[in-house]
Amino acid sequence: MRISVALVHQVCFFVLLGLVASCTAPRAVINSGKVTAPGKFKAGVNFGGNIATEPIGQLDDVAKSAVNAIAKKDSVYFDEVETATRALLAYALDPVGPTFDFYLRYGVAPRVDVGYKYASGVHVFDAQYQFLGPTGTPENPGVGAAAGAWYGSVGLQYAGQSSDWIDNLFLDKLQPVLQFTAKRRDYTIPIIFSKSFGVEEQNGSIAFGAVYNHTNIEYGFDPGRLFKKQGKAIEEVNPLKEKNSFGSYGFFVNAKLGFKYIYILPALTIYYQDYGDYKLLNNTSYSYSGLTFIPSIGVQASFGKGRR
Template identity: 50%
Template sequence: MTRLSSLRRVLVLPALATLLTTSCMAPRGITSTGKVTPHGEFRVGGNQSFNIPTETIDKTGAVVKEAADQLVSQEKVEYSDLVDKLQVAALAYVIDPVQPAADLYLRYGVIDRLDVGYKYAFGSHVFDAMYQFMGPTGTPERPGGAAGALYGSVGLQYATQRAKLPSIPYLDNINSLLRFEANRRDLIVPLVFSKSFGPEEEIGAVSFGAVYTHTFLRYGFDPRNIYKSGSATELLPSLPEQKRDFSSYGAFANVKIGYRYAYVIPAFALYYQNYGTYQLLNNQTAKLKGFTFIPSIGLQFRIPKFTK
Protein backbone atom coordinates (compact mmCIF):
# COMPACT_ATOMS: atom_id res chain seq x y z
CA MET A 1 0.00 0.00 0.00
CA THR A 2 2.90 2.34 0.70
CA ARG A 3 4.15 1.92 -2.83
CA LEU A 4 0.69 2.59 -4.29
CA SER A 5 0.26 5.66 -2.10
CA SER A 6 3.51 7.13 -3.36
CA LEU A 7 2.59 6.38 -6.96
CA ARG A 8 -0.65 8.34 -6.60
CA ARG A 9 1.43 11.49 -6.35
CA VAL A 10 2.83 10.92 -9.84
CA LEU A 11 0.27 12.60 -12.08
CA VAL A 12 2.13 13.66 -15.17
CA LEU A 13 3.05 10.32 -16.75
CA PRO A 14 -0.03 10.12 -18.99
CA ALA A 15 0.66 13.60 -20.32
CA LEU A 16 4.12 12.49 -21.39
CA ALA A 17 2.86 9.18 -22.74
CA THR A 18 0.28 10.85 -25.00
CA LEU A 19 2.46 13.54 -26.56
CA LEU A 20 2.43 11.81 -29.94
CA THR A 21 -1.24 10.87 -30.12
CA THR A 22 -3.68 12.59 -32.48
CA SER A 23 -6.72 14.66 -31.70
CA CYS A 24 -10.10 13.04 -30.95
CA MET A 25 -12.05 16.11 -29.85
CA ALA A 26 -13.14 19.42 -31.32
CA PRO A 27 -10.37 22.06 -31.14
CA ARG A 28 -11.30 24.73 -28.57
CA GLY A 29 -8.42 27.15 -29.08
CA ILE A 30 -9.77 30.43 -30.51
CA THR A 31 -7.66 32.10 -33.21
CA SER A 32 -10.43 34.28 -34.68
CA THR A 33 -10.47 38.06 -34.54
CA GLY A 34 -13.51 40.30 -34.22
CA LYS A 35 -13.37 41.01 -37.97
CA VAL A 36 -14.96 38.25 -40.09
CA THR A 37 -13.75 37.30 -43.56
CA PRO A 38 -14.74 40.13 -45.97
CA HIS A 39 -17.38 39.38 -48.61
CA GLY A 40 -15.93 37.27 -51.43
CA GLU A 41 -12.60 36.56 -49.69
CA PHE A 42 -11.15 33.32 -48.34
CA ARG A 43 -9.01 32.58 -45.32
CA VAL A 44 -7.14 29.30 -45.06
CA GLY A 45 -4.84 28.10 -42.32
CA GLY A 46 -3.93 25.62 -39.67
CA ASN A 47 -3.27 25.47 -35.93
CA GLN A 48 -1.27 23.33 -33.56
CA SER A 49 -2.45 23.33 -29.95
CA PHE A 50 -2.01 21.30 -26.79
CA ASN A 51 -4.92 20.35 -24.52
CA ILE A 52 -3.93 20.30 -20.83
CA PRO A 53 -6.89 19.34 -18.54
CA THR A 54 -6.19 19.15 -14.80
CA GLU A 55 -8.84 16.52 -14.04
CA THR A 56 -7.69 14.11 -16.72
CA ILE A 57 -4.07 14.34 -15.55
CA ASP A 58 -5.27 13.64 -11.99
CA LYS A 59 -7.43 10.65 -12.98
CA THR A 60 -4.91 8.98 -15.32
CA GLY A 61 -1.87 8.92 -13.05
CA ALA A 62 0.83 6.26 -12.75
CA VAL A 63 -1.21 4.14 -10.31
CA VAL A 64 -3.89 3.73 -13.01
CA LYS A 65 -1.27 2.70 -15.55
CA GLU A 66 0.08 0.09 -13.14
CA ALA A 67 -3.44 -1.22 -12.44
CA ALA A 68 -4.18 -1.55 -16.17
CA ASP A 69 -0.92 -3.45 -16.76
CA GLN A 70 -1.68 -5.75 -13.82
CA LEU A 71 -5.31 -6.55 -14.61
CA VAL A 72 -4.95 -7.06 -18.37
CA SER A 73 -2.51 -9.93 -17.71
CA GLN A 74 -5.03 -11.85 -15.57
CA GLU A 75 -7.13 -14.63 -17.07
CA LYS A 76 -10.04 -13.68 -14.81
CA VAL A 77 -10.43 -10.18 -13.35
CA GLU A 78 -12.34 -9.81 -10.11
CA TYR A 79 -14.20 -6.54 -9.71
CA SER A 80 -12.56 -4.06 -7.33
CA ASP A 81 -12.06 -0.32 -6.93
CA LEU A 82 -9.18 -0.60 -9.44
CA VAL A 83 -11.77 -1.38 -12.13
CA ASP A 84 -13.59 1.83 -11.17
CA LYS A 85 -10.35 3.80 -11.50
CA LEU A 86 -9.86 2.45 -15.01
CA GLN A 87 -13.38 3.44 -16.00
CA VAL A 88 -12.90 6.96 -14.65
CA ALA A 89 -9.58 7.22 -16.49
CA ALA A 90 -11.24 6.20 -19.78
CA LEU A 91 -14.09 8.67 -19.32
CA ALA A 92 -11.78 11.53 -18.31
CA TYR A 93 -9.58 10.96 -21.33
CA VAL A 94 -12.47 10.94 -23.81
CA ILE A 95 -14.16 13.95 -22.20
CA ASP A 96 -10.98 16.06 -22.13
CA PRO A 97 -7.79 14.34 -23.40
CA VAL A 98 -4.21 15.25 -22.60
CA GLN A 99 -2.75 15.55 -26.08
CA PRO A 100 -1.72 17.74 -29.00
CA ALA A 101 -4.42 18.78 -31.46
CA ALA A 102 -3.88 19.92 -35.04
CA ASP A 103 -6.49 21.35 -37.39
CA LEU A 104 -6.83 22.76 -40.92
CA TYR A 105 -9.57 25.22 -41.89
CA LEU A 106 -11.17 27.19 -44.71
CA ARG A 107 -13.37 30.27 -44.30
CA TYR A 108 -15.39 32.30 -46.84
CA GLY A 109 -17.10 35.69 -46.58
CA VAL A 110 -20.68 35.03 -47.67
CA ILE A 111 -21.92 38.60 -47.30
CA ASP A 112 -20.75 41.69 -45.45
CA ARG A 113 -20.48 40.83 -41.72
CA LEU A 114 -21.04 37.08 -42.14
CA ASP A 115 -18.61 34.28 -42.94
CA VAL A 116 -18.80 30.50 -42.75
CA GLY A 117 -16.13 27.89 -42.31
CA TYR A 118 -15.14 24.24 -42.14
CA LYS A 119 -12.39 22.83 -39.93
CA TYR A 120 -10.91 19.34 -40.04
CA ALA A 121 -9.23 18.28 -36.80
CA PHE A 122 -8.01 14.77 -37.75
CA GLY A 123 -11.01 12.90 -36.37
CA SER A 124 -13.35 15.82 -35.68
CA HIS A 125 -15.39 17.78 -38.24
CA VAL A 126 -16.32 21.36 -37.34
CA PHE A 127 -18.84 23.59 -39.14
CA ASP A 128 -19.32 27.20 -38.06
CA ALA A 129 -20.46 30.73 -38.87
CA MET A 130 -19.41 34.11 -37.47
CA TYR A 131 -21.44 37.36 -37.46
CA GLN A 132 -19.65 40.70 -37.08
CA PHE A 133 -21.78 43.16 -35.11
CA MET A 134 -19.17 45.89 -34.60
CA GLY A 135 -16.50 47.56 -36.74
CA PRO A 136 -15.97 48.35 -40.45
CA THR A 137 -16.19 45.75 -43.24
CA GLY A 138 -13.50 46.92 -45.66
CA THR A 139 -10.23 45.32 -46.76
CA PRO A 140 -6.58 46.47 -46.55
CA GLU A 141 -6.83 47.50 -50.21
CA ARG A 142 -10.10 49.38 -49.63
CA PRO A 143 -10.30 50.33 -45.95
CA GLY A 144 -13.68 51.03 -44.45
CA GLY A 145 -12.24 52.43 -41.23
CA ALA A 146 -9.17 53.99 -39.66
CA ALA A 147 -6.15 52.18 -38.25
CA GLY A 148 -6.78 50.83 -34.77
CA ALA A 149 -10.51 50.21 -35.29
CA LEU A 150 -12.38 48.01 -32.84
CA TYR A 151 -14.25 44.91 -34.01
CA GLY A 152 -16.70 42.50 -32.42
CA SER A 153 -18.27 39.24 -33.59
CA VAL A 154 -20.14 36.23 -32.26
CA GLY A 155 -20.11 32.71 -33.69
CA LEU A 156 -21.63 29.26 -33.50
CA GLN A 157 -19.63 26.08 -34.11
CA TYR A 158 -20.89 22.50 -34.33
CA ALA A 159 -18.45 19.61 -34.04
CA THR A 160 -19.00 15.89 -34.20
CA GLN A 161 -16.65 12.95 -33.75
CA ARG A 162 -16.44 9.39 -32.56
CA ALA A 163 -14.47 9.55 -29.32
CA LYS A 164 -11.96 6.81 -28.59
CA LEU A 165 -8.87 6.08 -26.55
CA PRO A 166 -5.65 6.42 -28.57
CA SER A 167 -3.61 3.33 -29.39
CA ILE A 168 -0.84 3.55 -26.83
CA PRO A 169 -0.01 0.65 -24.46
CA TYR A 170 -1.69 1.47 -21.15
CA LEU A 171 -4.82 3.00 -22.74
CA ASP A 172 -5.03 -0.03 -25.04
CA ASN A 173 -5.02 -2.20 -21.91
CA ILE A 174 -7.91 -0.22 -20.43
CA ASN A 175 -9.85 -0.57 -23.68
CA SER A 176 -9.20 -4.32 -23.81
CA LEU A 177 -10.54 -4.77 -20.28
CA LEU A 178 -13.56 -2.47 -20.51
CA ARG A 179 -14.47 -2.50 -24.24
CA PHE A 180 -15.24 1.21 -24.01
CA GLU A 181 -17.27 3.00 -26.72
CA ALA A 182 -18.18 6.69 -26.90
CA ASN A 183 -19.16 9.49 -29.26
CA ARG A 184 -19.64 13.19 -28.71
CA ARG A 185 -21.04 16.39 -30.20
CA ASP A 186 -19.98 19.90 -29.22
CA LEU A 187 -21.62 23.32 -29.62
CA ILE A 188 -19.16 26.22 -29.24
CA VAL A 189 -20.18 29.89 -28.98
CA PRO A 190 -17.24 32.36 -29.07
CA LEU A 191 -17.65 36.09 -28.42
CA VAL A 192 -14.63 37.90 -29.91
CA PHE A 193 -13.40 41.49 -29.65
CA SER A 194 -10.28 42.80 -31.39
CA LYS A 195 -8.25 45.94 -32.06
CA SER A 196 -6.71 46.27 -35.50
CA PHE A 197 -3.01 46.86 -36.19
CA GLY A 198 -3.19 49.17 -39.20
CA PRO A 199 -6.36 49.65 -41.30
CA GLU A 200 -8.57 46.53 -41.56
CA GLU A 201 -6.01 44.28 -39.79
CA GLU A 202 -3.44 44.93 -42.50
CA ILE A 203 -0.60 44.01 -40.15
CA GLY A 204 -2.70 42.03 -37.67
CA ALA A 205 -4.74 42.48 -34.51
CA VAL A 206 -4.93 41.68 -30.82
CA SER A 207 -8.08 39.77 -29.80
CA PHE A 208 -9.76 38.58 -26.61
CA GLY A 209 -13.13 37.27 -25.54
CA ALA A 210 -15.23 34.60 -23.88
CA VAL A 211 -16.36 31.13 -24.98
CA TYR A 212 -19.27 28.90 -24.00
CA THR A 213 -19.34 25.25 -25.04
CA HIS A 214 -21.86 22.49 -24.49
CA THR A 215 -20.92 18.85 -24.97
CA PHE A 216 -23.26 15.90 -25.56
CA LEU A 217 -21.67 12.51 -24.75
CA ARG A 218 -22.78 8.92 -25.24
CA TYR A 219 -20.74 6.09 -23.78
CA GLY A 220 -20.88 2.50 -22.57
CA PHE A 221 -18.75 -0.34 -21.13
CA ASP A 222 -19.03 -3.96 -22.33
CA PRO A 223 -16.39 -5.99 -20.43
CA ARG A 224 -16.08 -9.73 -21.19
CA ASN A 225 -13.58 -10.82 -18.55
CA ILE A 226 -14.58 -9.03 -15.33
CA TYR A 227 -16.36 -11.06 -12.63
CA LYS A 228 -18.41 -9.94 -9.66
CA SER A 229 -16.51 -9.48 -6.43
CA GLY A 230 -16.09 -12.82 -4.63
CA SER A 231 -17.24 -14.88 -7.63
CA ALA A 232 -15.25 -16.78 -10.25
CA THR A 233 -18.30 -17.68 -12.37
CA GLU A 234 -20.66 -14.68 -12.44
CA LEU A 235 -19.67 -12.03 -14.97
CA LEU A 236 -20.20 -8.36 -14.23
CA PRO A 237 -23.11 -7.01 -16.34
CA SER A 238 -22.30 -4.53 -19.10
CA LEU A 239 -23.20 -0.87 -18.80
CA PRO A 240 -25.63 0.03 -21.62
CA GLU A 241 -25.25 3.29 -23.51
CA GLN A 242 -25.44 6.32 -21.22
CA LYS A 243 -26.17 9.93 -22.21
CA ARG A 244 -24.62 12.91 -20.46
CA ASP A 245 -24.04 16.57 -21.29
CA PHE A 246 -22.08 19.37 -19.66
CA SER A 247 -21.12 23.02 -20.14
CA SER A 248 -17.71 24.69 -20.27
CA TYR A 249 -16.90 28.36 -19.69
CA GLY A 250 -13.74 29.92 -21.07
CA ALA A 251 -11.74 33.03 -21.85
CA PHE A 252 -9.06 33.52 -24.48
CA ALA A 253 -6.60 35.94 -26.07
CA ASN A 254 -4.61 35.84 -29.30
CA VAL A 255 -2.33 38.05 -31.38
CA LYS A 256 -2.38 38.10 -35.19
CA ILE A 257 0.92 39.29 -36.69
CA GLY A 258 1.84 39.57 -40.39
CA TYR A 259 1.14 41.64 -43.48
CA ARG A 260 -1.91 41.53 -45.79
CA TYR A 261 -1.66 37.94 -47.01
CA ALA A 262 0.05 35.85 -44.31
CA TYR A 263 -0.14 35.91 -40.50
CA VAL A 264 1.15 34.01 -37.48
CA ILE A 265 -1.38 33.66 -34.62
CA PRO A 266 -0.23 32.59 -31.12
CA ALA A 267 -3.17 32.10 -28.76
CA PHE A 268 -4.12 30.90 -25.28
CA ALA A 269 -7.47 29.72 -23.89
CA LEU A 270 -8.58 28.74 -20.39
CA TYR A 271 -11.75 26.75 -19.60
CA TYR A 272 -13.55 25.60 -16.47
CA GLN A 273 -16.06 22.77 -16.60
CA ASN A 274 -18.09 20.67 -14.20
CA TYR A 275 -18.30 17.51 -16.28
CA GLY A 276 -21.00 16.07 -14.02
CA THR A 277 -21.74 12.61 -12.57
CA TYR A 278 -21.17 9.46 -14.64
CA GLN A 279 -22.60 5.98 -14.23
CA LEU A 280 -20.04 3.15 -13.95
CA LEU A 281 -20.18 -0.63 -13.84
CA ASN A 282 -21.59 -2.32 -10.71
CA ASN A 283 -23.92 0.66 -10.08
CA GLN A 284 -21.03 2.94 -9.11
CA THR A 285 -20.73 6.62 -10.06
CA ALA A 286 -17.97 9.20 -10.48
CA LYS A 287 -17.92 13.02 -10.48
CA LEU A 288 -15.49 15.01 -12.63
CA LYS A 289 -14.63 18.71 -12.87
CA GLY A 290 -11.58 20.86 -13.55
CA PHE A 291 -9.71 23.45 -15.60
CA THR A 292 -8.27 23.11 -19.11
CA PHE A 293 -5.35 25.14 -20.51
CA ILE A 294 -4.92 25.39 -24.31
CA PRO A 295 -1.86 27.14 -25.76
CA SER A 296 -1.69 27.17 -29.57
CA ILE A 297 0.15 28.57 -32.57
CA GLY A 298 -1.39 29.06 -36.02
CA LEU A 299 -0.64 30.18 -39.56
CA GLN A 300 -3.28 31.97 -41.65
CA PHE A 301 -3.35 33.02 -45.30
CA ARG A 302 -5.72 35.60 -46.80
CA ILE A 303 -6.97 35.12 -50.38
CA PRO A 304 -8.46 38.47 -51.47
CA LYS A 305 -11.34 38.92 -53.84
CA PHE A 306 -10.03 39.56 -57.35
CA THR A 307 -11.79 42.36 -59.21
CA LYS A 308 -11.11 44.20 -62.44
Protein backbone atom coordinates in the same frame (compact mmCIF):
# COMPACT_ATOMS: atom_id res chain seq x y z
CA MET B 1 15.06 26.56 -6.25
CA ARG B 2 13.50 23.23 -5.31
CA ILE B 3 11.06 21.47 -7.62
CA SER B 4 8.72 18.87 -6.14
CA VAL B 5 8.92 15.27 -7.35
CA ALA B 6 5.13 15.30 -7.85
CA LEU B 7 5.37 18.28 -10.23
CA VAL B 8 8.13 16.62 -12.28
CA HIS B 9 6.06 13.45 -12.42
CA GLN B 10 3.01 15.32 -13.69
CA VAL B 11 5.04 17.10 -16.38
CA CYS B 12 6.65 13.86 -17.56
CA PHE B 13 3.25 12.18 -17.61
CA PHE B 14 1.81 14.90 -19.84
CA VAL B 15 4.80 14.65 -22.19
CA LEU B 16 4.11 10.93 -22.55
CA LEU B 17 0.49 11.68 -23.35
CA GLY B 18 1.70 14.17 -25.92
CA LEU B 19 3.38 11.37 -27.82
CA VAL B 20 -0.03 9.95 -28.72
CA ALA B 21 -2.23 11.89 -31.12
CA SER B 22 -5.37 12.73 -29.23
CA CYS B 23 -8.57 13.19 -31.17
CA THR B 24 -9.60 16.48 -29.60
CA ALA B 25 -12.43 18.72 -30.69
CA PRO B 26 -10.73 22.10 -31.34
CA ARG B 27 -12.00 24.63 -28.80
CA ALA B 28 -9.22 27.20 -29.10
CA VAL B 29 -10.53 30.61 -30.21
CA ILE B 30 -8.11 32.01 -32.80
CA ASN B 31 -10.38 34.36 -34.77
CA SER B 32 -10.55 38.13 -34.44
CA GLY B 33 -13.77 40.11 -34.28
CA LYS B 34 -13.55 40.89 -37.99
CA VAL B 35 -15.02 38.24 -40.29
CA THR B 36 -13.59 37.34 -43.70
CA ALA B 37 -14.62 39.92 -46.30
CA PRO B 38 -17.10 38.80 -48.99
CA GLY B 39 -15.41 36.74 -51.70
CA LYS B 40 -12.15 36.43 -49.74
CA PHE B 41 -10.59 33.28 -48.30
CA LYS B 42 -8.48 32.57 -45.23
CA ALA B 43 -6.52 29.36 -44.86
CA GLY B 44 -4.21 28.24 -42.09
CA VAL B 45 -2.71 25.60 -39.84
CA ASN B 46 -2.77 25.61 -36.06
CA PHE B 47 -0.68 23.73 -33.50
CA GLY B 48 -1.52 23.50 -29.81
CA GLY B 49 -2.26 21.35 -26.81
CA ASN B 50 -5.29 20.38 -24.73
CA ILE B 51 -4.15 20.37 -21.09
CA ALA B 52 -7.06 19.23 -18.89
CA THR B 53 -6.48 18.79 -15.16
CA GLU B 54 -9.17 16.13 -14.51
CA PRO B 55 -8.10 13.45 -17.04
CA ILE B 56 -4.41 14.03 -16.28
CA GLY B 57 -5.10 13.37 -12.61
CA GLN B 58 -7.22 10.28 -13.34
CA LEU B 59 -4.74 8.72 -15.77
CA ASP B 60 -1.88 9.45 -13.39
CA ASP B 61 -3.56 7.14 -10.86
CA VAL B 62 -3.40 4.17 -13.25
CA ALA B 63 -0.18 2.16 -13.24
CA LYS B 64 0.83 0.87 -16.67
CA SER B 65 2.38 -2.25 -15.12
CA ALA B 66 -0.91 -3.05 -13.40
CA VAL B 67 -2.81 -2.67 -16.68
CA ASN B 68 -0.42 -5.10 -18.41
CA ALA B 69 -0.85 -7.63 -15.59
CA ILE B 70 -4.65 -7.39 -15.56
CA ALA B 71 -4.90 -7.72 -19.35
CA LYS B 72 -3.22 -11.13 -19.21
CA LYS B 73 -5.77 -12.63 -16.81
CA ASP B 74 -8.52 -14.97 -17.98
CA SER B 75 -10.98 -13.29 -15.61
CA VAL B 76 -10.86 -9.88 -13.95
CA TYR B 77 -12.65 -8.49 -10.89
CA PHE B 78 -14.21 -5.05 -10.96
CA ASP B 79 -12.13 -3.65 -8.10
CA GLU B 80 -9.01 -4.27 -10.23
CA VAL B 81 -10.20 -1.96 -13.03
CA GLU B 82 -12.40 0.56 -11.22
CA THR B 83 -9.75 3.29 -11.42
CA ALA B 84 -9.18 2.57 -15.11
CA THR B 85 -12.91 2.94 -15.88
CA ARG B 86 -12.89 6.40 -14.27
CA ALA B 87 -9.78 7.34 -16.27
CA LEU B 88 -11.25 6.21 -19.60
CA LEU B 89 -14.38 8.28 -19.07
CA ALA B 90 -12.39 11.32 -17.89
CA TYR B 91 -10.31 11.16 -21.06
CA ALA B 92 -13.44 10.91 -23.20
CA LEU B 93 -14.84 14.01 -21.49
CA ASP B 94 -11.71 16.05 -22.27
CA PRO B 95 -8.96 14.30 -24.30
CA VAL B 96 -5.45 15.39 -23.32
CA GLY B 97 -2.62 15.81 -25.79
CA PRO B 98 -1.31 17.81 -28.74
CA THR B 99 -3.69 19.32 -31.26
CA PHE B 100 -3.22 20.04 -34.96
CA ASP B 101 -5.72 21.35 -37.46
CA PHE B 102 -5.93 23.04 -40.83
CA TYR B 103 -8.85 25.17 -41.92
CA LEU B 104 -10.44 27.26 -44.66
CA ARG B 105 -12.75 30.26 -44.20
CA TYR B 106 -14.82 32.11 -46.81
CA GLY B 107 -16.70 35.41 -46.66
CA VAL B 108 -20.27 34.81 -47.85
CA ALA B 109 -21.74 38.25 -46.99
CA PRO B 110 -20.50 41.62 -45.67
CA ARG B 111 -20.89 40.48 -42.04
CA VAL B 112 -20.89 36.68 -42.28
CA ASP B 113 -18.23 34.08 -42.99
CA VAL B 114 -18.19 30.28 -42.72
CA GLY B 115 -15.40 27.83 -42.09
CA TYR B 116 -14.38 24.18 -42.22
CA LYS B 117 -11.66 22.69 -40.05
CA TYR B 118 -10.07 19.23 -40.00
CA ALA B 119 -8.49 18.40 -36.64
CA SER B 120 -6.84 14.97 -36.26
CA GLY B 121 -9.86 13.12 -37.61
CA VAL B 122 -12.50 15.53 -36.28
CA HIS B 123 -14.62 17.46 -38.80
CA VAL B 124 -15.56 20.95 -37.62
CA PHE B 125 -18.00 23.47 -39.14
CA ASP B 126 -18.61 27.02 -38.00
CA ALA B 127 -20.05 30.41 -38.91
CA GLN B 128 -19.35 33.89 -37.55
CA TYR B 129 -21.46 37.07 -37.60
CA GLN B 130 -19.83 40.51 -37.21
CA PHE B 131 -21.96 43.03 -35.33
CA LEU B 132 -19.35 45.76 -34.80
CA GLY B 133 -16.84 47.53 -37.06
CA PRO B 134 -16.29 48.09 -40.81
CA THR B 135 -16.47 45.25 -43.33
CA GLY B 136 -13.90 46.12 -45.99
CA THR B 137 -10.35 45.01 -46.78
CA PRO B 138 -6.96 46.80 -46.59
CA GLU B 139 -7.24 47.37 -50.37
CA ASN B 140 -10.86 48.56 -50.17
CA PRO B 141 -11.56 49.87 -46.64
CA GLY B 142 -15.15 49.91 -45.45
CA VAL B 143 -17.11 52.85 -44.08
CA GLY B 144 -15.59 53.98 -40.78
CA ALA B 145 -12.36 52.02 -41.29
CA ALA B 146 -9.37 53.46 -39.45
CA ALA B 147 -6.22 52.34 -37.72
CA GLY B 148 -7.12 51.08 -34.27
CA ALA B 149 -10.79 50.44 -35.09
CA TRP B 150 -12.77 48.02 -32.92
CA TYR B 151 -14.52 44.91 -34.23
CA GLY B 152 -16.98 42.52 -32.60
CA SER B 153 -18.55 39.23 -33.62
CA VAL B 154 -20.29 36.11 -32.36
CA GLY B 155 -19.74 32.60 -33.70
CA LEU B 156 -21.17 29.08 -33.61
CA GLN B 157 -19.02 25.96 -34.08
CA TYR B 158 -20.01 22.29 -34.29
CA ALA B 159 -17.70 19.29 -33.92
CA GLY B 160 -18.35 15.57 -33.53
CA GLN B 161 -15.98 12.77 -32.57
CA SER B 162 -15.83 9.18 -31.33
CA SER B 163 -13.49 7.19 -29.09
CA ASP B 164 -10.99 5.99 -31.72
CA TRP B 165 -8.24 7.54 -29.57
CA ILE B 166 -8.45 4.60 -27.13
CA ASP B 167 -6.17 2.63 -29.47
CA ASN B 168 -3.41 5.16 -28.72
CA LEU B 169 -3.59 4.90 -24.91
CA PHE B 170 -1.92 2.25 -22.74
CA LEU B 171 -5.45 1.47 -21.47
CA ASP B 172 -6.24 -0.11 -24.85
CA LYS B 173 -5.08 -3.42 -23.39
CA LEU B 174 -8.20 -3.38 -21.21
CA GLN B 175 -10.56 -2.99 -24.16
CA PRO B 176 -11.25 -6.75 -24.42
CA VAL B 177 -12.31 -6.57 -20.76
CA LEU B 178 -14.17 -3.23 -20.63
CA GLN B 179 -15.25 -2.59 -24.27
CA PHE B 180 -15.53 1.16 -23.68
CA THR B 181 -17.08 3.39 -26.37
CA ALA B 182 -17.88 7.09 -26.43
CA LYS B 183 -19.29 9.63 -28.87
CA ARG B 184 -19.48 13.36 -28.25
CA ARG B 185 -20.87 16.46 -29.92
CA ASP B 186 -19.50 19.92 -29.12
CA TYR B 187 -21.19 23.27 -29.75
CA THR B 188 -18.96 26.31 -29.17
CA ILE B 189 -20.16 29.93 -28.98
CA PRO B 190 -17.44 32.63 -28.74
CA ILE B 191 -18.07 36.36 -28.37
CA ILE B 192 -15.02 38.15 -29.79
CA PHE B 193 -13.81 41.74 -29.58
CA SER B 194 -10.65 42.88 -31.35
CA LYS B 195 -8.65 46.06 -31.98
CA SER B 196 -7.12 46.50 -35.40
CA PHE B 197 -3.43 47.07 -36.09
CA GLY B 198 -3.57 49.28 -39.15
CA VAL B 199 -6.60 49.85 -41.38
CA GLU B 200 -8.91 46.79 -41.64
CA GLU B 201 -6.41 44.63 -39.70
CA GLN B 202 -3.74 45.15 -42.35
CA ASN B 203 -1.04 44.50 -39.73
CA GLY B 204 -3.18 42.19 -37.60
CA SER B 205 -5.07 42.62 -34.35
CA ILE B 206 -5.34 41.81 -30.66
CA ALA B 207 -8.52 40.00 -29.58
CA PHE B 208 -10.20 38.81 -26.39
CA GLY B 209 -13.58 37.60 -25.23
CA ALA B 210 -15.68 34.93 -23.58
CA VAL B 211 -16.64 31.48 -24.85
CA TYR B 212 -19.22 28.85 -23.95
CA ASN B 213 -18.98 25.20 -25.02
CA HIS B 214 -21.75 22.62 -24.63
CA THR B 215 -20.93 18.92 -24.89
CA ASN B 216 -23.35 16.02 -25.38
CA ILE B 217 -21.75 12.64 -24.72
CA GLU B 218 -22.89 9.04 -25.10
CA TYR B 219 -20.72 6.39 -23.49
CA GLY B 220 -20.89 2.77 -22.54
CA PHE B 221 -19.13 -0.33 -21.24
CA ASP B 222 -19.89 -3.84 -22.53
CA PRO B 223 -17.53 -5.85 -20.34
CA GLY B 224 -16.26 -9.34 -21.02
CA ARG B 225 -14.33 -11.46 -18.50
CA LEU B 226 -15.26 -8.92 -15.81
CA PHE B 227 -16.76 -10.22 -12.56
CA LYS B 228 -17.77 -9.04 -9.09
CA LYS B 229 -18.04 -10.82 -5.76
CA GLN B 230 -21.54 -10.84 -4.26
CA GLY B 231 -21.13 -12.50 -0.89
CA LYS B 232 -19.80 -15.95 -1.70
CA ALA B 233 -21.16 -15.81 -5.23
CA ILE B 234 -19.30 -14.53 -8.27
CA GLU B 235 -21.35 -12.69 -10.89
CA GLU B 236 -20.65 -11.06 -14.21
CA VAL B 237 -20.70 -7.23 -14.28
CA ASN B 238 -23.62 -5.92 -16.32
CA PRO B 239 -23.06 -3.65 -19.35
CA LEU B 240 -23.78 0.08 -19.15
CA LYS B 241 -25.01 2.62 -21.69
CA GLU B 242 -25.53 6.25 -20.65
CA LYS B 243 -25.91 9.82 -21.94
CA ASN B 244 -24.93 13.08 -20.31
CA SER B 245 -24.09 16.69 -21.13
CA PHE B 246 -22.14 19.53 -19.58
CA GLY B 247 -21.21 23.14 -20.18
CA SER B 248 -17.76 24.74 -20.22
CA TYR B 249 -17.19 28.43 -19.56
CA GLY B 250 -14.03 30.19 -20.63
CA PHE B 251 -12.18 33.24 -21.79
CA PHE B 252 -9.46 33.75 -24.38
CA VAL B 253 -6.92 36.15 -25.75
CA ASN B 254 -5.27 35.92 -29.16
CA ALA B 255 -3.23 38.00 -31.57
CA LYS B 256 -2.83 38.29 -35.32
CA LEU B 257 0.61 39.56 -36.32
CA GLY B 258 1.82 40.11 -39.87
CA PHE B 259 1.13 42.16 -42.96
CA LYS B 260 -1.77 42.06 -45.41
CA TYR B 261 -1.59 38.42 -46.54
CA ILE B 262 0.42 36.33 -44.03
CA TYR B 263 -0.02 36.32 -40.26
CA ILE B 264 1.16 34.48 -37.14
CA LEU B 265 -1.65 33.65 -34.66
CA PRO B 266 -0.70 32.96 -31.00
CA ALA B 267 -3.66 32.23 -28.70
CA LEU B 268 -4.59 31.02 -25.23
CA THR B 269 -8.05 29.73 -24.26
CA ILE B 270 -8.95 28.63 -20.72
CA TYR B 271 -12.11 26.73 -19.73
CA TYR B 272 -13.65 25.68 -16.45
CA GLN B 273 -16.11 22.83 -16.49
CA ASP B 274 -18.15 20.91 -13.96
CA TYR B 275 -18.54 17.77 -16.04
CA GLY B 276 -21.16 16.43 -13.62
CA ASP B 277 -21.87 13.02 -12.12
CA TYR B 278 -21.48 9.90 -14.29
CA LYS B 279 -22.72 6.35 -13.79
CA LEU B 280 -20.06 3.66 -14.05
CA LEU B 281 -19.99 -0.11 -13.92
CA ASN B 282 -21.20 -2.08 -10.90
CA ASN B 283 -23.67 0.66 -9.85
CA THR B 284 -20.86 3.09 -9.05
CA SER B 285 -20.64 6.75 -10.07
CA TYR B 286 -18.07 9.54 -10.10
CA SER B 287 -18.12 13.34 -10.36
CA TYR B 288 -15.61 15.21 -12.52
CA SER B 289 -14.59 18.87 -12.69
CA GLY B 290 -11.50 20.84 -13.66
CA LEU B 291 -9.71 23.43 -15.76
CA THR B 292 -8.57 23.10 -19.36
CA PHE B 293 -5.73 25.17 -20.84
CA ILE B 294 -5.44 25.38 -24.64
CA PRO B 295 -2.34 27.24 -25.87
CA SER B 296 -1.88 27.37 -29.63
CA ILE B 297 0.06 29.03 -32.41
CA GLY B 298 -0.70 29.07 -36.10
CA VAL B 299 -0.03 30.55 -39.52
CA GLN B 300 -2.79 32.11 -41.61
CA ALA B 301 -2.88 33.36 -45.21
CA SER B 302 -5.59 35.45 -46.87
CA PHE B 303 -6.28 35.42 -50.59
CA GLY B 304 -8.97 35.98 -53.20
CA LYS B 305 -10.13 39.04 -55.11
CA GLY B 306 -13.14 39.70 -52.94
CA ARG B 307 -16.24 41.56 -54.01
CA ARG B 308 -17.88 44.85 -53.11
